[in-house]
Amino acid sequence: NLLVNPDRLVLDLFGVGGEALPAVAVDDVIVEKIRSSPFDEQTMRLVFDLNASTGYRISPWPEGGLEVEFNYLLADLGLEIADGLAGLWLEISAEPEFRLVYLEDPDRLVIDLQNTTLIGSARNIPVEHDRIARLRASQHLPSTTRIVLDLLKPVAPLALQAEDSRFMLPLFAGSAAEAEAFLAELEPAEEQKAVEPVKKAAAGTGELAGLVIAVDPGHGGSDPGAIGHDGTFEKDIALAVSKFLGELLQKAGAQVVYTREKxxxxxxxxxxxxxxxxxxxxxxxxxxxxxxxxxxxxGTETLYRAGDQISQLLARSVQDELVKAITLIDRRIWPRDDLAVFNGSTIPAILVEVGFLDHPEEEILLKAEGFQRAAAEGIFHGVVRFFDEIKEAGGLGQ
Ligand SMILES: [Zn+2]
Structure with a gap:
C-alpha cells in the first residue's frame, strides 16, 4: 500500500516470521529509509519511507526474494525555443521510455513517459510559439507522467537526445511526413549507410522457385508511419508482417529481397x-x-500501379486472399499514379494496407502476432495464386 502524510510504501510479507531487521538509511531522491517489523506471527511488515509519492513495481525472483522498483523521477520540464525551433527538455533521473499519440479536436501531441513520476504539482504553461500554445504535464497514472502539447499547427518529435543532466526532444516544425522529407534531404549520406546491403536467399525448389520477390516494409527509423490510438507504430507492424511473409516466400522457394530488415x-x-x-x-x-x-x-485495401494490368491482377489476388485470411472489411483495390514506390520502377507493384492502425479495434488485431502471421499467410497465398494465373496466361511477358 502506498500511503501519504508522510509518503511511504508498506509491504506486508505473509508467511514471513522472525525479528525486525535494522533499518536501512537509503537517503536517495525517492527512498529515505527502509524499516521492518513483525506485524503478527505470520507477517513481516516492510515500510519504505519516501521523499516523494511515486509509482512502484514489485517483481518476485524465481529463486526466492523480490525486487521493488520505483519510478523514474521527472523533476522539471519545459520548452526551449531558439530561432523558432522548439525542443521539449526533461530533467529526469534516467532516459525514459515514452509513447506518442496525436489527438485531434483540439490538436494536441500526447507524450506518455512510462514508469515516471512528476515531482511537484501538475504543470500548465502557456507557450509563445507559432505552433505550440501550451505545455501541460500531470501524473496520469501512478506509473505514467503525461505531457500534452496543445498545438496550433503540427509538430513532429525527432529522436530523444541526452544533454548534460537532461534530455531534449526536438520538435520539428511540421508534420511527421514533412519531418521525414526534411531528414531525407538533410542527411542522405548518413541515412543511406543504415540501408542493409541487398540480400538474396538461396533459391529453393518450391512452387515459387526461381522467382525474386521484393518485400517492402513501409516506413522505418525516423518515420513511424501511422500511430495507433494506443501508440503502436505502423513501421513496427509493417516490419513484423513483412518478415513473416518473407519466411513463407522463402519456404516456397522464392528469393526474397527486403528493402529494410530493421x-x-x-x-x-x-x-x-x-x-x-x-x-x-x-x-x-x-x-x-x-x-x-x-x-x-x-478494413483492408490493396493499392496498385495505375494503368498496369499485371499489378492489378496481383492486387486482386492478394486482396482476395488477405481478406479471406484475416476477415476484415474488404474495402477495395485502388489504382494509384502518385506513389513513389510504384513510379520508381516498372516491376509489377502493390501496396497492401492490412488494416486501420488508427481504429482502436484493428490496432489490437494488428499488434497481435497471430494476426500478423495470418495476414502474411493471406498475402502469401495471393502471391502464389497470382503466379499460377500468370503461368496459365503464358508468363509475365518480359
Ligand atoms: Zn504507410
Missing amino acids: DVYVSIFERPELAIAAQADIYVSVHTNSHIKRGTAR
Missing part, C-alpha cells in the same frame, strides 16, 4: 531501386492504414 529509415525513392537492383519479379509493400478522421475507417 528499424531504419529508407527513402521511398530508394526502395524501388533496391528491387530493380535485385531484378525482382514483383514488389509487395506492406503498410497499415489511417484515416484523416482518426478511428472512423476500417
Whole structure:
C-alpha cells in the first residue's frame, strides 16, 4: 500500500516470521529509509519511507526474494525555443521510455513517459510559439507522467537526445511526413549507410522457385508511419508482417529481397531501386492504414500501379486472399499514379494496407502476432495464386 502524510510504501510479507531487521538509511531522491517489523506471527511488515509519492513495481525472483522498483523521477520540464525551433527538455533521473499519440479536436501531441513520476504539482504553461500554445504535464497514472502539447499547427518529435543532466526532444516544425522529407534531404549520406546491403536467399525448389520477390516494409527509423490510438507504430507492424511473409516466400522457394530488415529509415525513392537492383519479379509493400478522421475507417485495401494490368491482377489476388485470411472489411483495390514506390520502377507493384492502425479495434488485431502471421499467410497465398494465373496466361511477358 502506498500511503501519504508522510509518503511511504508498506509491504506486508505473509508467511514471513522472525525479528525486525535494522533499518536501512537509503537517503536517495525517492527512498529515505527502509524499516521492518513483525506485524503478527505470520507477517513481516516492510515500510519504505519516501521523499516523494511515486509509482512502484514489485517483481518476485524465481529463486526466492523480490525486487521493488520505483519510478523514474521527472523533476522539471519545459520548452526551449531558439530561432523558432522548439525542443521539449526533461530533467529526469534516467532516459525514459515514452509513447506518442496525436489527438485531434483540439490538436494536441500526447507524450506518455512510462514508469515516471512528476515531482511537484501538475504543470500548465502557456507557450509563445507559432505552433505550440501550451505545455501541460500531470501524473496520469501512478506509473505514467503525461505531457500534452496543445498545438496550433503540427509538430513532429525527432529522436530523444541526452544533454548534460537532461534530455531534449526536438520538435520539428511540421508534420511527421514533412519531418521525414526534411531528414531525407538533410542527411542522405548518413541515412543511406543504415540501408542493409541487398540480400538474396538461396533459391529453393518450391512452387515459387526461381522467382525474386521484393518485400517492402513501409516506413522505418525516423518515420513511424501511422500511430495507433494506443501508440503502436505502423513501421513496427509493417516490419513484423513483412518478415513473416518473407519466411513463407522463402519456404516456397522464392528469393526474397527486403528493402529494410530493421528499424531504419529508407527513402521511398530508394526502395524501388533496391528491387530493380535485385531484378525482382514483383514488389509487395506492406503498410497499415489511417484515416484523416482518426478511428472512423476500417478494413483492408490493396493499392496498385495505375494503368498496369499485371499489378492489378496481383492486387486482386492478394486482396482476395488477405481478406479471406484475416476477415476484415474488404474495402477495395485502388489504382494509384502518385506513389513513389510504384513510379520508381516498372516491376509489377502493390501496396497492401492490412488494416486501420488508427481504429482502436484493428490496432489490437494488428499488434497481435497471430494476426500478423495470418495476414502474411493471406498475402502469401495471393502471391502464389497470382503466379499460377500468370503461368496459365503464358508468363509475365518480359
Ligand atoms: Zn504507410
